[in-house]
Amino acid sequence: MADSKEKLAADAKSLKDIAAGIARCRGCRLWERATQAVGGEGSPKSRIVFVGEQPGDQEDIAGKPFVGPAGRVLDEALEKAGVDRREVYVTNAVKHFSWEPRGKRRMHKTPAQQEIAACQDWLAAELRLIRPDLIVALGGTAVRALLGPGAKVLINRGKFLPSDWGAKVLVTVHPSSILRVPPEDRKEAFEAFVRDLSHIKRVS
Numbered sequence: 340m341a342d343s344k345e346k347l348a349a350d351a352k353s354l355k356d357i358a359a360g361i362a363r364c365r366g367c368r369l370w371e372r373a374t375q376a377v378g379g380e381g382s383p384k385s386r387i388v389f390v391g392e393q394p395g396d397q398e399d400i401a402g403k404p405f406v407g408p409a410g411r412v413l414d415e416a417l418e419k420a421g422v423d424r425r426e427v428y429v430t431n432a433v434k435h436f437s438w439e440p441r442g443k444r445r446m447h448k449t450p451a452q453q454e455i456a457a458c459q460d461w462l463a464a465e466l467r468l469i470r471p472d473l474i475v476a477l478g479g480t481a482v483r484a485l486l487g488p489g490a491k492v493l494i495n496r497g498k499f500l501p502s503d504w505g506a507k508v509l510v511t512v513h514p515s516s517i518l519r520v521p522p523e524d525r526k527e528a529f530e531a532f533v534r535d536l537s538h539i540k541r542v543s
């Protein structure tokens with residue numbers, strides 16, 4: 340009998356083991372409609388781990404996290420905040436793309452709490468191997484995955500919160516939320532995001 344997701348994640352000794360594990364994971368139904376699993380990216384020696392929600396349409400095809408429009412917002416904000424993306428590890432709370440069809444398009448669908456919980460073994464394995472000094476939670480799904488189902492972005496935004504992961508969690512919005520605000524408010528939303536990320540310098 341094949342090893343369970345829980346055992347594979349708990350036994351993972353490297354990020355490569357995690358990549359192999361998520362590629363064959365059937366821990367929830369999201370794998371069925373995704374092109375491939377998308378793991379984290381970055382050095383296992385990174386001191387900061389960014390956790391987003393899930394791979395988007397472009398990430399699902401590319402097999403890499405944060406390569407789509409939200410990834411470009413994150414790159415720009417990191418640069419403005421003085422954080423080198425090459426020195427951080429980026430991943431998602433959920434490793435397969437959750438989507439629903441709308442015409443010919445695959446529209447993002449927020450993962451259910453059950454799917455976030457199912458995928459938590461893999462996130463835990465990444466954090467266990469990397470042992471970062473700081474985790475940055477990008478948006479509601481990451482906040483719930485890291486701090487519990489009742490945790491909220493808006494009341495915790497910009498704060499360093501204690502966690503069970505061996506590192507504080509800095510809460511901020513997901514970069515995709517900046518793309519959804521009306522164009523006239525986008526600059527302000529982006530600047531607020533950069534302000535949140537600028538706090539990282541306090542611990543790095």
Ligand code: SF4
Nearest residue numbers: 364366367435457458
């Ligand atoms: S989303 Fe996570 S738990 Fe669900 S199948 Fe993919 S890797 Fe497994």
